[in-house]
Amino acid sequence: MRVKWFSLSIITFAFVLSAGASVASGEAVEDLYRFHCAQCHGLKGMGDGPNATREMPVSPRDHTSAVEMNKLTDADIINAITEGGPATSKSSLMPPYGKTLSKAEISSLKDYLRKLCNCKGK
Numbered sequence: 514m515r516v517k518w519f520s521l522s523i524i525t526f527a528f529v530l531s532a533g534a535s536v537a538s539g540e541a542v543e544d545l546y547r548f549h550c551a552q553c554h555g556l557k558g559m560g561d562g563p564n565a566t567r568e569m570p571v572s573p574r575d576h577t578s579a580v581e582m583n584k585l586t587d588a589d590i591i592n593a594i595t596e597g598g599p600a601t602s603k604s605s606l607m608p609p610y611g612k613t614l615s616k617a618e619i620s621s622l623k624d625y626l627r628k629l630c631n632c633k634g635k
């Protein structure tokens with residue numbers, strides 16, 4: 514009986530570990546991006562999501578543009594996602610995510626954007 518409980522807790526532990534690992538993986542951050550950002554920034558980050566209509570006074574940033582994204586430091590990107598557009602004197606159409614996403618999620622989104630633009634920033 515004791516042995517059974519022991520192996521059961523190992524299975525539970527392994528499950529918790531693998532669940533934790535998937536949060537850090539590329540797959541999960543793509544899901545985050547698709548869920549929270551793609552409606553404006555587009556599925557591939559090109560600033561062409563279904564919400565980015567001509568009526569929108571400012572276009573969502575094209576995250577694949579190395580020229581544009583190189584103007585931002587990593588801290589700028591984290592700031593813009595956490596506090597929204599106005600935090601980096603950009604449009605308030607860029608919503609704040611500080612209350613919706615954890616710091617770790619925002620940081621992994623920053624890494625994801627750096628992958629999209631293939632640039633390092635200032």
Ligand code: HEC
Pocket residue numbers: 546549550551552553554564571572573574585589590593594598601602603604605606607608610622626
């Ligand atoms: C409701 C539409 C919308 C959503 C949703 C949205 N954005 Fe934006 N985002 C914008 C717009 C519009 C801008 C451009 C603001 C400007 O240039 O004035 C922008 C700009 C940015 C910038 C650049 C800010 C700068 O200083 O140049 C980053 C980084 C960014 N968004 C990341 C994200 C991430 C990551 C998500 C998802 C967590 C997201 N955005 C969700 C509309 C949106």
